[in-house]
Amino acid sequence: MSSPVLCQPSLRVNSSAPPHGTSSVSACCLSRDLVGVLASSPRLSDLLKSVFRVMVAEVPSPGDDLPDVSGRYRLYDDELLFIPTFPFDSDVKYRVIFDARSLGFLLAEEPAEEPMTLEFVIPSDQKAPAITEVTHIFPSCDRLPENLLRFYVCFSNSMQRGWAMDKISLLDCEQQPVADALYRPPVELWDKTMRRLTVLLDPGRLKRGVGPRHSYCYSRVPWIGHCSRERLLSDRQEGP
């Protein structure tokens, strides 16, 4: 046989549940004697508001005579429930006080010498920000013409200006960044939504008779199309 569980009076926060769609707070495991006194009071509402108080704990001027949080009470066999008129606000600290000492002369047993208190905060629903990813790189085919001038890099969310050239590289067959393959325009070429970036290849490396083409040994220049494993790499970034 199991032994009876002794229930100690306590305060607790009840999470949202139908039908109220809001949290509530309870004074639990109250003695039948105390609940009986409360239930038989001719001025039940006033009495409950004085015995079981819920208030905002952190206020700009605590010396002022601020009202308690508006709400309604429900009285059960051994529990007093407070349901706020408006749902408890997130990230606001509340203080709950249950103090039945004023009813001591009506009770068979003396109430606790100290009031029960509880402070609680309902944290806001913090959703992790969605990770912004590269969704497409165009052209998207495996082989590209060697006179290709631009790529389009598309992102799943709006991006910040100013980071593109540090984060985007052209990799050669050995997965090593190719120096000076990409043209670094003075202004990054984003579309209006900041989700599509135009990446230019240095045209000087394609056009005959200009400096950049002559400054490199032909064999060292990883021409687009000569190596099928060249990759345009974009570091994963998060949106602003």
Next chain:
Amino acid sequence: MRSTSVCGNSVGEKSVSVGHSRRNVLQLAAASAVALAVPSGLSAASGPLRSAGVLTFGPNNVLFVGDITGAKIHALALRNNDLTSQTDVISGNFHNFEGRDHMQGLDQKLAALFGTTIDKIVINDMAVHQPTQQIFFSVERGRGTDAMPAIVKVNHGKLEILDLGSIPHSQVVIPNEPDSKAMLEFDPQQMYAITDVEYYKGEVFVSGITNQRFASTLYRIPYPFSSNMATCTVEIWHPVHGQFETRAPIIRHVIRELNSVPYLFAVYGCTPLVRFPLSALKNGAHVHGDVIGELGYGANPLDMLTFTSPADSKDYLLVTIDTRSASQIALSDLASAPPEPTGGGIDFGPGGMGRTQRALPIKAEHIAILNSKWAVLIWRHPRTSYRLDLSTLALPYFFERKDGMSEMNWPNGPDPFHYREHRNDLSN
């Protein structure tokens, strides 16, 4: 199984909600299904409101509420137990122009009562139930699309939230509201969908804007509500802008009879004072208002009301302005005032009746007439700018002596107005 349920914000009122109890009932009261009908995240106290905007009282204790989010005008038929006479509340020393704070830290107290922080409290309007002199506010907890509306009253210095779910109610739809995403250059258009509401002889007059070509609109709605609504589009000549305007709406309006003829007097932003004979407000009409005054450029009207001066027993129009002193104009002059000429160039004014306006020292976010001696206002106290106070100002000068510095405030200073003789004269 059922449980006892006692409303904490309505003394003595008991209700029972079904479906939540787990143990034996101790006490049984009347049944209520309000809690079951409220979607998650809202409050039964909001009742039929989805937002709480402009307020005005009608006959038989009916409180009209403009609800932009719900696109409705609500009529809350307050019962006797929703009202408590406040005629015994002292408003100050009338002779000495010393008002009294009915409540200090109104915004702080509302935040505490609503269980939130002060930055999430918005007071949209204030109205006084004249027979009881009880003060009502339209309040929203929160500033976004999830703001929760409520009507709050003051009962002998304490705030009480009305349980709107239990108050008899009717409503009328305001059609063609601007889409919630439609923007002006700086603000959402919907902010101005319902700018004011006024009751006059069995009709409710609503101003605001629609999504139509001529956006500025006046509705004339029978009360008790019926579908027999008259809709007028409104056009004025705006002297400060030097153009005819059909989109910028009336911001505040009042209806008064002058020489037995009812007129709707309206004030716009930047700040034309306009007259419409009620007889012109017919369904389908495109009405041209007579601009009878230009109160001054760069001003946004906050409230518009009339009062009878205890000094000369004459009636006056009062328009409070956000950026400067309030304007007082004799009501008797408004019927005969000639319209300002149209078609001219830009004129920064003041013009017309604006030239006769008297500047009154009112700095109120909201103001209403409390009784024949006192106005009540919500204002930000100059020495404690962090809080809003609910205070009184004596008519007709709207002057608060204790907030200023003058020779008369010295202990042995002069006393030309006999302040000391009346030091203890408090009145309601």
